[in-house]
Amino acid sequence: NAKAYDVVVVGSGGAGLAAAIQAHDLGANVVVIEKMSVIGGNTNKASAGMNAAETKFQKLKGIVDSKDLFYQETMIGGKNKNNPELLRYFVENAPDAIDWLDNNGIELSGITTTGGMSIDRTHRPASGAAVGGFxxxxxxxxxxxxxxxxxxxxxxxxxxxxNHKVVGVKVTEEDGSIQTIKAKAVIIATGGFSANHEMVEKYRPDLKGFVTTNHKGATGSGIMILEKLGAGTVDMKEIQIHPTVEQTTSYLISESIRGGGAILVSQKGERFVNELNTRDKVSAEIIKLPEHYSYILFDQQIRDENKSVEEYVSQDLTVQADSINELAQKLSIDANTLHKTIERYNHFVNNKQDEDFGRTTGLRHPIDKAPFYAIKIAPGIHHTMGGVTINTETQVLDTEKNVISGVFAAGEVVGGVHGANRIGGNAVADIIIFGMQAGKQATDYIHQ
Ligand code: ADP
Structure with a gap:
């Protein structure tokens, strides 16, 4: 006596939940199936926000933006490897996704920026809270x-x-028992594979030994399930390392801290990169330093403006000092050098021009309000850009680009949207935009 639904959604991250809500609202009988004992997947850990251009919240703040510019900058960030149709769908539908969330009581009206974007278009909770939990x-x-x-x-x-028709899924429960759940359509929203070391190493032997920022459930199982049905994959080698990860706890230090004005300094006490360059570039510069790590440095004003810092402080990740001198001493950095670095950076902020590294965004205010803070960071495995192939209707495509009927996929399990490098704030946009689309398309499919 198997349970039966119209639509089974596999995975309870942002993509799966958005898909389930859409499918329900369009009249489907839906269930969400999650392998972990908590809801939310890796989305829970998202920190920066959700990118979108030409939104009502941008207009309210007088921010002039364009979908085309958003498209271009994402394409450049992705090294022109992004799937043009998927990316076009993404930028065109981002404002609607922001509105859909708002209509459902999820208001992302605070706005910041992330690496690789020239305009403030990263939408976050106005309170400054991290976007994921919210x-x-x-x-x-x-x-x-x-x-x-x-x-x-x-x-x-x-x-x-x-007979080539989806009829359900096989599920293993916690006690090991196996059951079948009947379904007319299945949406795979199982996330990426950053926490599957074997799989990461298979595609990228150079990433052996890197820590990961991801939750344990990010094992790539959805890719394997879909490959068994003949699904194609794309960009599997494109694995993103995030530049600012605290190494003892694998805690990700949000890009919004740099977007809010923080800098990176080496053990020598010098800046060495445009902190808001894309993640791959910033990571590469950190790895190039002789010490292979760096400090993210900020002041009380940045702390006041970003709630994530409270978490870092309570987790004991921050070194705190009442003066730059004291901070230098605590980090064993030459105090003179650190002074000079910060003075020079503050001068750049006041002139809105970074003469050393060409940083143009997140030059919010001088770093001068005590206490001062630093967190020691280095890169960690963060996001798998590659995944299964889909079309703009989120239908899963086989290796010949034929539609596998009744099977849809959305979120990090999919490849193509982000090309060779994901821009911060684009994953949250991806999961909501394509999650909504998967819910709609699966429902249309069962009503055919
Ligand atoms: P996305 O950002 O694409 O929504 P997330 O990582 O936030 O991805 O969510 C994916 C969810 O799918 C996670 O909670 C993960 O535990 C769950 N998941 C992964 N594989 C399976 C599976 N085989 N069965 C059920 N749930 C799964």
Whole structure:
């Protein structure tokens, strides 16, 4: 007596929850199946925000932006490897996704920037809270309000087909028992594979030994499930390392701290990069330093403006000092050099021109309000740009680009949107935009 639904959504991150809510609202009977004992996946850990151009929140703040510019900058950041159709769909639908969240009580009206973007278009909670927890708790409220069923501790291992038609999924429960769940359509929203060291090393032997910022569930199982059905993959070698990861805890130090005005200094006490260059470039410069790590340095004003810092302080990740001298001493950096570096940077901020590294964004205010803070960081494995192939209707494509009917995918499990390098703030946009689309397309499919 198997349970039966119209649409099974595999994975309870941002993509899965957005898909489930959309499918429900369009009239489908939906279930979300999650292998971990908590909801939210890696989305819970998202920090910076959600990129979108030409939104109502930008207009309210007088920020002039264009979808075309957003497209171009994402394409440049992705080294022109992004799938043009998917990227076009993404930039065109981003403002609607911001509005959809807002209409569902999830307001992202604070705006900052991330590396590789020339305009403030990273939408975040106005309170300064990290976007991930805020988003998941908001989506869960919507799931609950609608009475959408969520099964936790249930690992989906297979999509079952009969005569090339999807009929359900196979699930292994926590106690090891196996059950079949019937479905007319399946949405795979299982996230990336950054936490699967074997898989990462298979594609990128050079990343052996790197820490990962991801939750344990980021194992790439969705890719394997879909490959069994014949799905194609793209860009599997494109694995992003995030430049600012605290190494003892694998804690990601949000890009929004740099967007808010923080700098990076070497053990010598010098800046060495445009801190808001794309993640691959900033990471490469840190790895090039003789010490292979760096300090992210900021002041009380930046702390006041970004709630994430409270978490870093409470986790004991920050070194705090009442003066630059004291900070230099605590970090064993030459105090003179650090003074000069900060003075010079402050001068750049006042002139809005970084003569050393050409930083043009996040030059918010001088670093001069005590206390001062530093966190020792180095790169860590953060995001897998590659994944299964889809079209703009989120239909999964086989290796010949034919549609695998009844099977949809959205979020990090998919490849192509981000090309060779994901821009900060584009993953949250990706999961909501394509999650919504998957929910809609799966529902249209079952109503055909
Ligand atoms: P996205 O950002 O693309 O939404 P997330 O990492 O936030 O991705 O969410 C993906 C979710 O899918 C995670 O919670 C993960 O534990 C879950 N998941 C991964 N593989 C499976 C699977 N085989 N069965 C059920 N859930 C899975």
């Amino acid at each position: 988003l998941i708790s908001g989506l869960v409220k919507n799931i609950n309000r609608r009475g959408i069923e969520v099964m936790l501790d249930c690992n989906v291992t297979e999509i079952i087909t009969e």
